[in-house]
Each structure stands twice: as structure tokens, then as C-alpha cells.
Amino acid sequence: MTSQIDSASLLARAGELIDLAKAAGADKADAVVVRSRSSSVSVRLGKVEGTESSESDDFSLRVFVGNKVASVSANPGFDLKVLAERAVAMAKVSPEDPFACLADEKDLARDYPDLDLFDPTEVSADTMRDVALEMEQAALDVAGVTNSSGSGASAGMGGMVLVTSHGFSGAYMASRFGRSVSVIAGEGTKMERDYDFDSRLFAADLDDPKLIGRRAGERVVKRINPRQVDTGSNVTVVFDPRIARGFVSHIAGAINGGSVARKTSFLRDKMGQQVLKSGLNITDDPLIVRGSSSRPFDGEGVKGERLVMIEDGVLNHWFLSTSTGREIGFPTNGRGVRGGTSVTPASTNLALEPGDISPKDLIRQIGTGFYITELIGQGVNMITGEYSRGATGFWIENGELAYPVSEVTIASNLKDMFMRMTPANDIDRKFGTASPTIAIEGMTLAGR
Template structure:
């Protein structure tokens, strides 16, 4: 299937046009000014650019090639303590004035919310750092096809791989302009490139599937197509002929591909919105020792070339590196301005926003710092245990902290990874899981959430 640019977007003649946000900045400024003229007490406007291009390959042939381009805008207006948000992708003619008038009319009949409002001007970002987020070389369709085909060929070259589940390569540009009536005007762009491969081993009812991928803002930081494909193939072959295990309680070791999920569960529970609603099992744990004293978990929006890096948050507030867990202690919630006001605290600069929504808190680049032992040392004393490589489902209760995930991976016996295991469930509670966490030394920055190999004690493995 070939998809043309969306009808809401004017064709952009050269690649340099994609990096030019001046028209979006002007539009956002005009929206804010129009909102004030229409009667808003305060307003902010977000303009978002999205450009993506990707190909999918199977058995050496291109199965799908898609390209899309779109610019969308959102306007938030405040009338007293009443708020409304409207969005559009068409502001031709007198669309700016009409959008502003509609937003103000909606705000006037919205319920009052004593916590809404723009960020305090003293918190706004003034000097925006260069985070090197844009690769100016946009890969051609032919280059994306080459990457996908090389990844697939590498996977099929692994002994035991019987089929291709498909390879893909993509590239894109995303960015945001934010203008507020309190004086903030900022913009950033971030490019993205990726390669992925899914490989299948075995035949008939004994087939097993696995994958690998690489994503980065710059092509130079991607793993090579050959490395991605070979890894996918080797993973699929290693899963062949899985066994089942008896229900038991054992140490569980999380592969780096899935260990970041544990960080994700923590961050979901310290989101300011959950804390304000009192729907988090950590609602009373600020300042508490949740982990061993050698555990640090970092959120860093300013990492150069980071997948989720950005120089300011969705309210224009300065962002900074934050140790949300330091020496095992929970140091902070993740807050935007509204949740901070509700909790009687200051925003942590974690506001995120789409064009059709008001700001809400969320993380940036997360990582669990590396420990002192190697992965081999981490499992060396395990007589019987489970090494997780894949997790299934989302059976984690953020209100109670109960944890239950479907999983597959490998059995550990006498300190060695042995045979593949599938169709098991891991169960426990996040508080004792956090307390027993031990991190290995193999941290790599590959994802939006990164963690090394992690060991958790005493989890229940539900088998046959």
C-alpha cells in the first residue's frame, strides 16, 4: 500500500522546508493573540509537525511503503478558572479567529477548576539547550528498503530460521512549537530512524517468533541492519522447543529488553495525576526507602540525542535531569503545573501535551543506573530460577501494586541459562520487588526506558 500526504498538509518542496518551523511559530502566535481578542484571560497554542516515511519488506520484496506529513495546532484558553482546548489542521481564511472564538465560548460554559492556569513566568525556559536531536540527512525510500532487506537477509542467514516475519525501516521528523500569553515562545524538532526484524524458527505447530529493533534520532547511532537481523534470528532459534515448568517460587532475572518495564511501573505510580487522585499504591511513599541504597533511577530530558529529549516541557517550563530514586529513596513525583497546585508543590517540568488535550505529567528519558556485577555474576548463585526475555499483557494494578505478567524466557539451573520456557506467569507485589532489586552492569541506552539486567527475589512462577 502506498499512502500519499494527508490532505491537511501542503506539499513541502525540499527537505529544508521540513525543518523550518517559522510558519508554525507565526500561526501559534496569531492563535494566542486571537484568543485574547476574543475574551480569554490567558491562552497557549501548540503546533505539532509530524512527518513519517517507512517501508516493510518480506521475502526480499517491499510489501508496503507509506509516507505521511501533517501539521496540527491546538489552542488552550482560560476564562477565569474555566478552561477549554480546541484543535484543527485547517486554519485557512478566517480560521484563526473562528477557532479562538469557539474556544472562548467553550471555556465560558466549562466547569471551574481551581488548579488550571499557565505556568508561572519565573519557571519558563529562557535559554534552550542544543540537544542535537535532528539528523539533517533524510534517508530516501531506496535507502530504507536497503536497510530492511539487509536486516531480513541477516536473519534468514541464521541457522534454524525458517521464515521471515517481516523487516521494516522508517524515518521521521516530529516537533513542537509552543507560544503562551505569558511570554513564552519556543520550538524544537526531533528526527527519528528505526530498523526492525521479526524472525521465525521451526515449522508448523513448533514455530517460534522473536524480534529485535534499533531506534535513534541519528542514523549514525542505529545498530546496523545486519546486527538487528542476526539478533532477531538468534533469538528466534534460541526459543525453539520450549518447555513448561511447575509452579514454584524462584528468583527472576529480567533481560535488558524487558527490565525497563519495572521502571515504567514505578513511574506510572508516581505520576502526579495518580497521586492527586489517590489512586497509586505509592501515594504515601514520598521520601520512603523503596529500593536498596545503591539503586538510582534517573529521568533526563536533556540527554543529547535522546529518544525522548526536549528542551522545555509542554507548558514552557525549564526541564532538568532528576534522580527520582536516589540511594533507594523516592525523591519526587512527576508533576505538571495543575497537579503541582493540587498537591501544594512546585511543577517538576514534566508536562506533556497533544494538540487536543490539556497538559498532563509524564516522563522523558528514563534509566536505572548500572550496578557493579556482571549478568553472569548476577545469576551465578541461582540454583533454580527464571530468565525473562518477553512479557505479555499488562496485569499490573497501579492502585494496589499487585503484579502479574505472562512471560517467556529461559530456565536457570545452577547458575547457567539452560532451556527455553514459555506459557508461564510471574506474580508478586511491586513493593517487595523493588526492595529486592539488584542491577547488573550491562546498561545500554537503546530505548526510551533503559535498564540493565535486573534480578528480583521470591516471585511466584505460575506454570503447569
């Protein structure tokens, strides 16, 4: 994986594309190059199953003619002049969009920090193979593990070059390294599966492969011979941090300005109101050094800042890009993300800030409840907040994890769940969405 791959030439090419678009009749324009490189090796039962490698530079040009907008994409080698003329011709026959626009010039990042997002370490296919084999063997060595679903290692990089017609020009790259393994315990109809993984910006920060493998093996062995439990209401449910991160993503989705504009969020009318239990805070920070989802500027050239999205349970901000903000009457807060030829808002380094109680003490205080390690299905309605998903995990008795449980459905409404959350203090901020263990009171559990 080579270092910051010739960003200067890509910036020059994007700038030339902007000039050609204006010459063809565009009033405003921006050009983006999304660069990616990746390689991976997968193994199963001691043998290599696959080796993959890919790279791409995807160019996108967005042009504005009055309130009309059009976007086109191309791969390297295209004719710049033809692409620019095609984009302008498309814009001229497009319907007017009163909200589509470039970021306001005053919002553009005139300087931006080095967030230390790129590790130039080269990881060979042989090294990735050896790491994957070591992880798998460590998992298989755990007593009770009977088979492997596979193990893998990966290395890659991605980045963005952005040039606009009103003066922004910038580029950044970020690397990514990963390791994962999935194994099986039990036999026949009583087989259980679980996994473990790690993903980091810098290769040296990755967990040791033997540790990842051992964790995967230990997790799956604990799931052998699960029981069913009785149906009940008013059950306290505890989300393992791995599951809690997904739950926090529901909060992010509900306060996304795009969902508010489309009226597909159950929190769309709650700005300035309490939406989480008092004392809870949700933060979002794009400028964390070596942060998993950090970026020096967003997809429109706007530099974001740390925001307390929800403070003491009260909703302070939506995630906003410029056009989405205009649609619902707010300025951008630098959360625009390029997706192909469009810009949509999204979170960066998002965190449910931790509480002051350990997971062990939290479970002890609960006494009886359900500790969830896996959720199944997609039963979440973001318009109404209705929540119903299959779950597996462990039953809590006398304040301790007693035995594995499966074939359970949990149900409630996200509005109520948000108001009944209690976070522990075990947050791990290496993930783009970070959350500690969460306990949620008053859920319905459907069992036998």
C-alpha cells in the same frame, strides 16, 4: 526529510492566535503546533509489502477565562479568528477548574540549550527497502530460522512550537530513524517467534542491518523446543534488559503526579519513604545531548533539569506539570507533556542506574532461577501493586542458562519486587527508558 521546517512562520501564526484569543475575551492562552513527518517501508520474504508516508501540523489553542478553560484543535488552513472566538465561547460555559493554568511566569525557560536532536538526513524509500531486505535476509540465513514475519525501516521527525500569552515562545524538532525485523523458527505447533530492532535520533548511529537481522535470528533459534517447569515459590527471576525497561516503566507510572492526584498509584502516600531496595537510584534527565527523549523545554515552556527521582531507594520527586503539581501541593518540575489539548506529566530520559555486577556473574550467583525474555498479558494493578503475567525465557541451572521455557506465569506485588531488585551493570542509555538486567528474588512461578 527537510530541516527545521519554517518554525518562524509557525511561531508567528501561533502568536497571532494568542492575540486573537485575548481580543475575544480570554484572560490567558497558549497555542501549540505539533509537527510530524514520517515514512516507512515494510517487506516480507524478499518482497515489499507496504510503503507509507504521512505529514501533519496540528494546531491546538487553550484559553482561560477566569478559572474556566477550554481547548480546541484544528488543521492548517483554518480561520484563526473563528477558532479563537470558538475557544473563548466554550470556556465561558465550561465548569470552573481550580487547577488548570499556565505555568508560572517565573518557571518559564528564558533560554534553552541546543540538544542536537535533529538529523536532516534524507532516507529514500529505495534505501529503506534495501535495508529492510538486508535485515530480513541476515535473519533468514541463521540456521534454524524457517520463516519471516516481516522487516521494516522508517524515518521521521516531530517537534513542537509553543507560544503563551505571558511571554514564552519556543520551538524544537527531533528526528527518528528505525529498523526492525521479526522471524520464526520451528514448524507447526512448535513455532517460535522473536525480533530485534534499533531506533535512534541520528541515522548514522543505527546498528548495521545485518547485525540486527542476525541477532533476531539467533534469539528465535534459542527458543525452539521450550519446556514447562514446575510450580514454585520464592523463585529468583531475571529480566532481560529489553523486558527490564518495561518493568522500570511501572516505577515511572507509580511516581507520576497524575496517578497520585487520581489516587491510582500504590505509592501515592510514599513521598520521602523508601520504595526501592537501598542503594538503587532512578534518574530522569530531559537535557541529555542526543538523548532519545530529550527536550529543551516541556509542554508548558518550562525547562526541566536532571532529577534523582528515587535516591538510595527513597522517593524524592513525582513527575509533575504545573496543574498536577498544584493539585497535590508541589511546584512543577518541567515534566508536562502536551497530549492533544491537555498537559499531563511524564518522564523524559528515565534510567534505573546500574549496579556493579555483570549479568553473567549475577546469573552465576543465582544458581537456579528463571531468565525472562518475553512477558505476555497486562496483569499489573497500579492501584494495589498486584503483578501477574505470562512469561517465556530460559531456566537457570548451576548458574547458567540451561534450556528454553514457556507457558509460565510469574506473580508477586510490585511493592515487594521493588524492594528485592538487584541491577546488573549492562545499561544501554540509547533508549528513552533505560535499564540493565534486573534480578528479583522471591517471586511465585506457576508452571505445570
